[in-house]
Amino acid sequence: MSEENIPSTRGAVDLSALANQGPQATDSAASAAASWTTNLDEAAFQQFVGLSQSVPAIVSLGSPRVQVSADLDAVLRKLVDAKGGKFVLGLVDAETYPQIAQAFQAQQIPMVVALVKGQPVPLFQGPAAEEQISQLFTQLEQLAVQQGLTGTIPPFSGTATDTEPPLPPLHQKAVDAIDAGDYAAAEAAYLEALNEKPNDHEAQVGVYQVRLLSRTQNLDLNKARDLAAQNPEDLGAQLDVADLDVIGGHVEDAFARLVLLISKLADDDRERVRRRLIELYAVVGNTDPRVAASRQKLARVLF
Template sequence: MTDHNIPSTRGAVDLSALANHGPEATDSTPAGAASWTTTLDEAAFQQFVGLSQQVPAIVSLGSPRVQVSADLDATLRKLVDAKGGKFVLGLVDAESYPQIAQAFQAQQIPMVVALIKGQPVPLFQGPAEEAQIAQVFAQLEQLAVQQGMSGTAPAFSGQAGQAEPELPPLHQKAVDAIDAGDYAAAEAAYLEALNEKPNDKDAQVGVYQVRLLSRTHNLDLNKAREQAAQNPEDIAAQLDVADLDVVGGHVEDAFARLVSLISKLADEDRERVRRRLIELYAVIGNADPRVAVSRQKLARVLF
């Protein structure tokens, strides 16, 4: 598996030429089981792209006549359907519908791409183990939350099974506020949850995620980068770009920027940037290998 780091959602692929028609569910789903997996032709593709405004829409470009591709699609279907609507999956026979593969500039199959709000996010090419795909999906789910996408899509077929466990009331209140774009209310709900249960790790991460969304939702990436480049000693400008890089999936760039900045600072300024970096570690997930690598670099700078 290659290309498993999630990049920015800013893409240049033109998907508008494909016609508009509803996707249909695959015929390989067990009878009665809910499925968020569908087969796509050129006519169905554009409506599938539209679903990416709600949830990440994953496209698998392959061929059912190639065993590696068929095995990958089976694994993708299993993992996507287990998400209960947080993702949708479209399977494309790239040999029968080369126009779709060309739209993604596919150089080989199988190739897996996600769409977030209509923009392509390359995931990986070639075969992959289930555990590797699950890790990529975890990153994609995090990126979706950072983009304000925390809902679910209806199944293409079947009936949903057992519902996901309900969130604690304050967590649900926070999620509802995020969906409404009210980040202040979302942060207040998570902080209230922390006040009730100080060891609520999900609430603490929620606070950091909401703060990140609040800080970045009105920022312009190009202007922020220009400001940071012209003013390398402007701490606020460097923090803005790091935030935008995390939201856009350029996690290593964000971490490297802040570790480098910390190496040049002292006292309160150094601590200010260190605290921001620790928050971003939590947003990405402390088990993420990129966090572990950056922590080692940070330790060398600090000690």
């Protein structure tokens, strides 16, 4: 998937105004534990943007003097550092460095934006629960895989240690295959894990995630949307756009599209779309409130 297929950001951010700032980053944390979180000033920002060519770079625009913002940054730091170098997090004091906030057209703080290959992907504004942020990070990681960002980078401070328990062998085999872009091998590994342990929920979700990545890897977002708009009866086209919307974080749009489609279909076609929707529910996370809301709408359509 090319950079032009990164989900809509409601207006691209012009980062060129900060391009001539110095490259030195600062990090006030002095801890032996590895951390991929850093404090950003104007001089450090452009170098941080450059990291988004290797891994998703998350920017939190807030203020340490605002409790909601400080609490959010603590959650973001925990979740990012737990990724072990797959993400980086830059904390910006938007009151001290308003130029950075202006570059993102921030209307309020806190505001959290991800950068993927230099392109902004808005995540959310205001406070958010840890579980919701974790689900957003899962979607962001899927987008990163599509963009070829599958590696890790060294921590900004401290010494890297195993931040997560090791995966079961077949799960690790699947992850390695995903990193290599071999989605067929990844699916086979997850299916083997399910064969050994039928109630392996993580493996089942892994199957759905890999299938989603495989289905969307060669899709062009604009072309897919045009095709779906011109051919509302084409189930394949509608399913493609729903897949791309989930990858891009437009979860409610994807769910609404498929629920509406199900309301108009019958028999095998209805079941095909329903199965896809159930898979996407699992990918997003069955505890996600957007899934719960969509399930209620689906139930009304089906019953």
